Amino acid sequence: MKKLSKQEKHEQCIREIKGTLLVVALCCLWHVLTAFLLNGTGLYFLGMPAWFSVSVFGTIVLALVGVWYLLKFVFVDFEYDDEEEEES
Amino acid sequence: MTGNQKIILTIFICYLLLNAVIGIAFSKKQNDTSKISSEKKFFIGGRNMNGLILAMTTMATYTSVSSFVSGPGAAGLTYGYAQVWIAAVQVPVTFLVLGVLGNKLALVSRRTGAVTVVGYLKARYKSDALVIVTSLLMVAFCTAQMIGQFSGGATLIESITGLNHVTSLLIFGTVVIVYTAFGGFTAVAITDTIQGIIMCIGTFLFLFFVIRAGGGLAGIDAGLQTNLPEVYDNLFSKYTPGSLLSFWVLVGFGTLGLPQTAVRAMGFKNTKSLHSAMWIGALTCSFVIVGMHLAGCWAGALVDTADLPTSDYFVPYIVQQIMPVGLAGIFLAAPMAAVMSTADSLLILAASAIIKDLWRNYVVKDDPKKIESYNKNMQAASTIMTIVFGVIVIVLTLDPPDIIFFLNLFAFGGLECTFLWPLIGGLFWKRGTKQGAVASAIGAVAAYIFCYYNVKVAGINAVIWGLLVGGILYFVVGYLTSKNGLDQDVIDNCF
Numbered sequence A: 001m002k003k004l005s006k007q008e009k010h011e012q013c014i015r016e017i018k019g020t021l022l023v024v025a026l027c028c029l030w031h032v033l034t035a036f037l038l039n040g041t042g043l044y045f046l047g048m049p050a051w052f053s054v055s056v057f058g059t060i061v062l063a064l065v066g067v068w069y070l071l072k073f074v075f076v077d078f079e080y081d082d083e084e085e086e087e088s
Numbered sequence B: 001m002t003g004n005q006k007i008i009l010t011i012f013i014c015y016l017l018l019n020a021v022i023g024i025a026f027s028k029k030q031n032d033t034s035k036i037s038s039e040k041k042f043f044i045g046g047r048n049m050n051g052l053i054l055a056m057t058t059m060a061t062y063t064s065v066s067s068f069v070s071g072p073g074a075a076g077l078t079y080g081y082a083q084v085w086i087a088a089v090q091v092p093v094t095f096l097v098l099g100v101l102g103n104k105l106a107l108v109s110r111r112t113g114a115v116t117v118v119g120y121l122k123a124r125y126k127s128d129a130l131v132i133v134t135s136l137l138m139v140a141f142c143t144a145q146m147i148g149q150f151s152g153g154a155t156l157i158e159s160i161t162g163l164n165h166v167t168s169l170l171i172f173g174t175v176v177i178v179y180t181a182f183g184g185f186t187a188v189a190i191t192d193t194i195q196g197i198i199m200c201i202g203t204f205l206f207l208f209f210v211i212r213a214g215g216g217l218a219g220i221d222a223g224l225q226t227n228l229p230e231v232y233d234n235l236f237s238k239y240t241p242g243s244l245l246s247f248w249v250l251v252g253f254g255t256l257g258l259p260q261t262a263v264r265a266m267g268f269k270n271t272k273s274l275h276s277a278m279w280i281g282a283l284t285c286s287f288v289i290v291g292m293h294l295a296g297c298w299a300g301a302l303v304d305t306a307d308l309p310t311s312d313y314f315v316p317y318i319v320q321q322i323m324p325v326g327l328a329g330i331f332l333a334a335p336m337a338a339v340m341s342t343a344d345s346l347l348i349l350a351a352s353a354i355i356k357d358l359w360r361n362y363v364v365k366d367d368p369k370k371i372e373s374y375n376k377n378m379q380a381a382s383t384i385m386t387i388v389f390g391v392i393v394i395v396l397t398l399d400p401p402d403i404i405f406f407l408n409l410f411a412f413g414g415l416e417c418t419f420l421w422p423l424i425g426g427l428f429w430k431r432g433t434k435q436g437a438v439a440s441a442i443g444a445v446a447a448y449i450f451c452y453y454n455v456k457v458a459g460i461n462a463v464i465w466g467l468l469v470g471g472i473l474y475f476v477v478g479y480l481t482s483k484n485g486l487d488q489d490v491i492d493n494c495f
Helices: A006-038 A050-074 A081-087 B003-033 B038-047 B051-062 B065-079 B081-090 B093-112 B117-125 B128-161 B165-214 B216-227 B241-250 B253-257 B259-266 B271-299 B311-322 B325-364 B368-397 B404-428 B434-454 B462-480 B488-494
Strands: none
Touching: A006 A050, A006 B081, A006 B093, A006 B241, A050 B081, A050 B093, A050 B271, B003 B128, B003 B165, B003 B325, B051 B093, B051 B165, B051 B259, B051 B271, B051 B325, B065 B081, B065 B128, B065 B271, B065 B311, B065 B325, B065 B404, B081 B241, B081 B271, B093 B117, B093 B253, B093 B259, B093 B271, B093 B404, B093 B488, B117 B128, B117 B259, B117 B325, B117 B404, B117 B434, B117 B488, B128 B165, B128 B311, B128 B325, B128 B368, B128 B404, B128 B434, B165 B216, B165 B271, B165 B311, B165 B325, B165 B368, B216 B271, B241 B253, B241 B404, B241 B462, B253 B259, B253 B404, B259 B325, B259 B404, B271 B311, B311 B325, B325 B368, B404 B434, B404 B462, B434 B462
């Protein structure tokens, strides 16, 4: 567990927020683009219309991989210690 | 009432009582062992949630009657795969809310001592007008959303037991009110966790029995082509592209402004809890929300349900057709769990707005005698307020709307318009001022309600216009009124 200064905590929070928003934006893009582009093509995937299955299951996979990436490379463990002291 | 209905009702009542007993027992245990203030215990559970509880309470609060009854019902009866596609927008919601708000709100709420979202806004903007406006709007929209949840709970009991609406409503309402009133946030979080697990089991059961009854995916595919021929393979048959994209704001990015999920970011123990909650939340949210809607859509292949009064009756009806009675009872505890976990969170949110945000700030004020009395009686007052509020919602739900789905979404959008910009802007933009926050909350809600009834452009949801107006007001007014900068203590505590 890292001990960060107040400024470092703020910067870390901003980094985490940017990373999270990026992952969700990618999920959004995949979800919308694949569905809109594949709709009406008549293609099938996994026994369902491809606009649905590629879009929805792809979004789930992307979200789970995205969370793994965020927790592995972006988020860090740090202490809330100074805040807890002040609060009590 | 048939024999099967009696068995299901018995399972239901056991489940409801189990929730009430466990919730109150855990809350009492925490009260006996913890030395923190009763205010912090009742409204935020002592900032003590671990990863599993945080994930489950966030997911369970977010997934409601729409996720388990209305949405899957609409998918099976009318909208097909398009409704499941819309539901999939919610896959990232748990980790979006926790990833964006989690650490920042945890830090700021500890520094300022805030135990409610409005409490945070008060510390950040130091504006009485903002506290009053946001508290009143929160109570109004929470009431509307609670009517949807209570109505959903009653409809569920009514449709599977044959009891009349009022009796069903009283059974559901009484249990939720009792454990929320006497257990506070801890009871809500613990019961949400149980309910989240029940939801996962229920989703699995529903998927399994629908696939079995449909004869596998091939049989379901053929059935859907017959029962939903126009919508089966066309995303745009019932929805315009504009309305589909709107859902990414309404139930996607906009959820950052929901106070009932944001307040969870004030209640967890440490960063490890947050990180565990992010992946548990991503997994469970994906499985429960997409799984339930997908099973609901597939169930549309099984039977002709033209006689059902609304799509809200579809899931209870179909479950009784395809599941053995004992399992049907267990499954139907899942939508009940979804409804209860949202209703209890809204109930405690509304009670906190009245007791903590309004009563404490504007009746008790800084009078030492009143503060002493408030500290002594806060828990009792919160309990009474929760009961009073719950009874009011029951009375308002006696004559329920036909489609719970739309009432729920309306209130959902209203809460997002009220809170999104003051909350997010306040956390990350140093030029955000109280004038900008007040203008944003009022302007966004006014634009939302006006556009909800009057503006129909390409099927775009009114929440888009509301948030657009709110965002413009927040940043323009903030920019114009921030010449003198923020107070030093606001900068110290909030950034």
